[in-house]
Amino acid sequence: MSTATTIPFVDYLVLEPEPHLIAHECTGCGARYFDRRNACAGCFATEFRDVDVASDGIVRSFTIVTFAAPGVEVPFVAALVDCDGTSVRGNIVNCPPDPEHVTLGMAVRLTTVAVGADDNGVQAVNYGFEPR
Amino acid sequence: MSASDDIWILGISMTKFGKHADRDVVDLGAEAITAALADAGITMNDVGVFAAGNLMGSAGIAQQLQKQIGQTGIPAYNVSNACATGATALRTAIMAVKAGETDIGLACGVEKLAGAGLLGAGGQEKSVGHEWTPSGRYGAVGPIDGRIGTEAMPGVFAQIGMEYLHDHQYGGTAFELFARISEKNHSHSTLNPLAAYSKAMPLEQIMNDIMIAYPNTRPMCSANCDGASAAVVVSGEKLRTLSLEQQRRAVKVSASILTSDPFEQACQVLPNINTLTRNAAEQAYEQAGVGPDDLDLVELHDCFATAELVHYDNLMLCEEGGAVDFFESGAPWRDGRMPVNVSGGLQSKGHPVSATGIANIWEVCQHVRGEGGPRQIEGAKVGLAHVIGLGSACGVHILEKSGLAA
Numbered sequence: 224m225s226t227a228t229t230i231p232f233v234d235y236l237v238l239e240p241e242p243h244l245i246a247h248e249c250t251g252c253g254a255r256y257f258d259r260r261n262a263c264a265g266c267f268a269t270e271f272r273d274v275d276v277a278s279d280g281i282v283r284s285f286t287i288v289t290f291a292a293p294g295v296e297v298p299f300v301a302a303l304v305d306c307d308g309t310s311v312r313g314n315i316v317n318c319p320p321d322p323e324h325v326t327l328g329m330a331v332r333l334t335t336v337a338v339g340a341d342d343n344g345v346q347a348v349n350y351g352f353e354p355r
Numbered sequence: 356m357s358a359s360d361d362i363w364i365l366g367i368s369m370t371k372f373g374k375h376a377d378r379d380v381v382d383l384g385a386e387a388i389t390a391a392l393a394d395a396g397i398t399m400n401d402v403g404v405f406a407a408g409n410l411m412g413s414a415g416i417a418q419q420l421q422k423q424i425g426q427t428g429i430p431a432y433n434v435s436n437a438c439a440t441g442a443t444a445l446r447t448a449i450m451a452v453k454a455g456e457t458d459i460g461l462a463c464g465v466e467k468l469a470g471a472g473l474l475g476a477g478g479q480e481k482s483v484g485h486e487w488t489p490s491g492r493y494g495a496v497g498p499i500d501g502r503i504g505t506e507a508m509p510g511v512f513a514q515i516g517m518e519y520l521h522d523h524q525y526g527g528t529a530f531e532l533f534a535r536i537s538e539k540n541h542s543h544s545t546l547n548p549l550a551a552y553s554k555a556m557p558l559e560q561i562m563n564d565i566m567i568a569y570p571n572t573r574p575m576c577s578a579n580c581d582g583a584s585a586a587v588v589v590s591g592e593k594l595r596t597l598s599l600e601q602q603r604r605a606v607k608v609s610a611s612i613l614t615s616d617p618f619e620q621a622c623q624v625l626p627n628i629n630t631l632t633r634n635a636a637e638q639a640y641e642q643a644g645v646g647p648d649d650l651d652l653v654e655l656h657d658c659f660a661t662a663e664l665v666h667y668d669n670l671m672l673c674e675e676g677g678a679v680d681f682f683e684s685g686a687p688w689r690d691g692r693m694p695v696n697v698s699g700g701l702q703s704k705g706h707p708v709s710a711t712g713i714a715n716i717w718e719v720c721q722h723v724r725g726e727g728g729p730r731q732i733e734g735a736k737v738g739l740a741h742v743i744g745l746g747s748a749c750g751v752h753i754l755e756k757s758g759l760a761a
Contacts, residue, residue, distance in 0.1 A: 230487045232502065234494025254620060258492040265618040283521050284625065286513035287569035288505050292476035295501035301510050301568075303518060303625045310621035312504040322530065322569060327521040338497065341487045347496050349503070 232338055232349035233257075242335045242350065244276040246309060255309050277307035278333035280352065285327070287320050300325050304352050306333075316351035330355050358455040361591030363605040364754070365459070366395025369714040372582035372705035373551040374469040380412045380583075384465035385423040387583035387710075391461070395587035396601050399425030402587070403457025406432040406447035408440035408464045408709045411471070420463060429457075437744030438658065439613070440464055441584060441712030446613050446750065448588050458593035464714075465583035466707035472579070474708075475745075476500060476507035509576050509659060510568035511745070514625055516661025517570070519668070523676050530570040532679065534561045537575040537660040537702055539688055544699025546689075546730035551580040551705030575660035577706035584713035594759070602759035606720045609643035609737070610753040628662070628743050632669035635751040639739070640671075643753040647671045650753075651735035652722055653693065654715035656743040657700040667695070670741060670751075694732055697722075715740040716752050723756040 231238055235245050235257045246255035251268030255276070262269050285302040288295075300315035302325075316336055318324050331352035338347035368390035370383055378386075384407065392398060407417035417431035430451075436443040441464025448460030487496040500506040520529055541556040556574055564572040589597075594605055614635040616622050622630075640646055647670065655670060657663035664678050672693050673681035681687070687695035698704045698718040701711065719738035721727045727735070736756040743749050 230489075230496060232496055233499070234489055254618070256623065263618075264623070265620075284514040284518035286505065286510040286517065286571075287566075288501070288507070288510045289569070290473070290509070290565065290567040291501055291505070291507060292473055294498075295476070297501075299501055299505075301504040301514065303504075303514055303621070308620075310624040312624050314502065314504065327517060338502070341485050343486055345487055347487045 227345055229346045229348050232347050236350050238348055242333060243278050244311065244333065244350065245273050246276050247271040248274040276309050276311065279355065280304040280306035280311065280331055282315070282325070282327060282329040282331060283310070285315060285325055287322065287325065302352065304331060314351045317353035359453055359590045359592060362449050362452055362608040362611065363589050363591060363594050364586055364608060364716070364720060365397070365589040365594065365601060365605055366391045366393070366587040367585070367713070367717045367720050368394055369549060369584040369710065369717045370582050371549045372580050372707060375581040380409055380416065380465045380467050381419050381423050383467070383581060383583040384416065384420045384463050387465065387585035388420060388424055388461065388463050391585035391587050396598065397459065397587065399427055401459050402427070402429060402461045404430050404448055404451040404460040406434055406444040406462045408434045408436070408444045409466060410435060410440060410709050411466060411468065416465065436748045437746050438656070438708045439712050439742045439744030439748040439750045440709040441714070442742045442750030442752070443613060443712065443748065445586055445588070445713055445716070446611055449608065449611050452588055452590050458590045460588045461585065462713060463583065463585040464709035464712055466709045467581045468579040468707050469581050470579065473507045473509070475511065505568065507568070508745070509571045511626065512659035512662045513568045513571050515628060516659070516664055518625065519665045519678065523679070525679055530562065533570045533575060533660040533664065534558055534572070536663050536682060537561050540657060540696050540700035540702045541574065543689055543697050544703035547699045547704060550699045550703050551578045552703045553699065571659050571661055575702060577658045577701035578703065580705035580707055582705060582707035582710045582714065584710045584717055586713050586716065599760040603757055603761065604724055605757045605759065606723055607755040607757060608752060609645065609755045610639035610751065612639045612642065612751045614638070614749045616747050626745055626747055628745070628747055629665055629669050631747055631749040632666060632741065632743065635749045636670045639751040639753050645737055645753060649737050650693065650739050652697055652719060652732045652738045653695045653741070654698060654718050654738070655695060655741040657696055657702055658706060658743070660702065663696070663700070666741060670739065689730070689732065697730055697732060712742040712750055715742060716754060719754045723754055
């Protein structure tokens with residue numbers, strides 16, 4: 224029986240010791256990817272290393288989704304967050320989903336969001352960004 | 356035949372966009388092709404290459420259409436390039452003519468999308484009795500749409516427009532700005548009998564409609580609908596052997612460009628529709644030997660109101676960073692100095708995705724031929740048609756009035 228009690232919602236989210244995101248960084252030009260590449264799309268180099276992504280960022284863009292596919296809970300705020308030069312996509316959480324509270328240039332930090340437990344009691348943990 | 360950079364549109368057509376419940380994609384595509392051939396004054400027997408695109412239907416649309424209108428054994432290409440599929444079909448025909456493989460080519464784009472709902476949205480499977488299991492490229496234990504941003508087009512393009520406002524320190528109200536762009540296009544559509552929706556919509560009505568993905572309300576989103584478009588292209592050498600009337604009505608393809616994304620750091624996180632559009636525009640202006648100031652009208656890819664704004668800048672219709680000022684000046688209204696989307700744009704004309712990349716060229720051709728009817732831009736000689744397929748592909752064509760047989 225598995226002893227793990229949590230699992231990250233995506234593999235580029237690391238939960239311990241402090242929750243943070245990791246990226247695959249091209250050793251040639253520094254381009255960062257959240258999923259695998261055979262070669263860098265920018266410089267074609269083939270070596271990558273895992274790097275930590277800054278957890279503080281600013282909201283470069285956002286939308287407040289109020290109409291979505293079946294099964295997707297609305298409203299939610301989808302955003303593009305600039306984490307010290309690395310663009311990250313994620314939801315804005317712990318903040319009312321309206322344009323009075325979510326603003327362009329808003330300072331945010333990474334946080335975690337519980338998604339729920341599976342049949343074995345393992346909790347899936349996602350990330351989001353909250354105002355700071 | 357020899358290789359040629361001298362390419363002309365000999366005939367072009369679009370069906371009415373809207374709901375065609377009683378007709379399938381083959382019926383619609385055949386209608387567009389038949390009309391384009393008649394407009395060109397030729398038959399399928401004259402066509403040496405055929406390219407067609409359809410995203411949502413069964414495979415092999417080109418051959419299905421040949422069976423419906425004429426099988427002559429010519430090479431048939433089925434193309435797929437998201438919302439740039441129609442433009443890609445046209446580019447394919449143009450490349451064959453340019454290469455000297457044939458002197459007349461045919462392209463068609465057709466789609467049935469009425470009632471299709473949100474494009475791009477993944478949705479979520481409700482699982483009961485499960486174990487979290489990482490899968491896919493991100494090792495995700497569940498669908499990410501709605502949990503890590505949005506996959507649906509209204510929200511993706513909302514962010515693209517909002518990013519522009521962020522990067523250019525816009526201090527006004529984003530929602531109203533984008534709604535006023537939509538107001539312009541809905542106003543333009545009242546003169547277009549082929550538009551899916553041709554009613555003017557006051558600003559308040561646009562802003563009070565159902566919010567889909569802030570700041571895009573429903574009328575600020577392109578209308579899913581059915582439709583087809585087709586075009587016949589001919590080499591200049593061949594055109595000069597045709598009738599004076601055909602020469603007079605032919606439209607010169609001064610530039611035909613297709614680009615994809617060059618790598619930029621953030622382009623794989625939020626699609627960047629800016630750089631490839633700017634690249635396509637630069638190449639098109641150079642190929643055509645014209646500049647933005649020479650354009651009499653522009654049909655650009657306003658799949659959402661938030662997209663139109665960024666393309667004023669990308670297509671260099673304004674100074675870099677000046678898209679808001681350009682819109683506020685009234686320039687893109689049909690009586691402005693640079694009319695944009697006088698067809699009503701995708702928000703009102705409709706967006707049957709594969710048909711769009713030829714339908715926008717049809718609109719420009721109507722004007723440079725002086726056949727625009729009530730919505731004619733007086734004296735139009737040069738126009739630009741732009742399309743984006745997310746992922747991305749960008750098509751830009753510059754069309755010029757014929758100087759032949761004048």
